[in-house]
Amino acid sequence: MSRPSFHEDAACREAPLSVTWFPGRGQSTAPAVKICASCLAADECLVWALDHGDDLQGIWSGTTQRQRQRMRRAGLATHAVHSPYRLVPSGW
Numbered sequence: 154m155s156r157p158s159f160h161e162d163a164a165c166r167e168a169p170l171s172v173t174w175f176p177g178r179g180q181s182t183a184p185a186v187k188i189c190a191s192c193l194a195a196d197e198c199l200v201w202a203l204d205h206g207d208d209l210q211g212i213w214s215g216t217t218q219r220q221r222q223r224m225r226r227a228g229l230a231t232h233a234v235h236s237p238y239r240l241v242p243s244g245w
């Protein structure tokens with residue numbers, strides 16, 4: 154998978170290597186989610202992640218794979234979404 158164009162502005166580019174972007178069961182998502190919260194590319198990242206379907210793993214725009222699956226099932230149009238810090242209510 155090639156790097157998406159928004160990656161030039163991505164906060165994750167400068168994240169410590171200790172941050173887990175593909176957490177396994179029982180691993181915290183918090184460090185990655187915290188970095189996403191400050192990312193200038195968060196909106197583009199979320200659209201990109203939603204466009205890549207239910208099989209896309211990892212933390213993208215502060216969302217987990219399961220959260221994105223719920224968003225897709227809820228029918229959120231990718232052209233209308235924004236970073237979860239502005240749109241998605243808690244509990245997603």
Ligand code: SF4
Nearest residue numbers: 163165189192198214
């Ligand atoms: S929102 Fe998160 S995963 Fe997406 S580009 Fe920014 S830091 Fe990386």
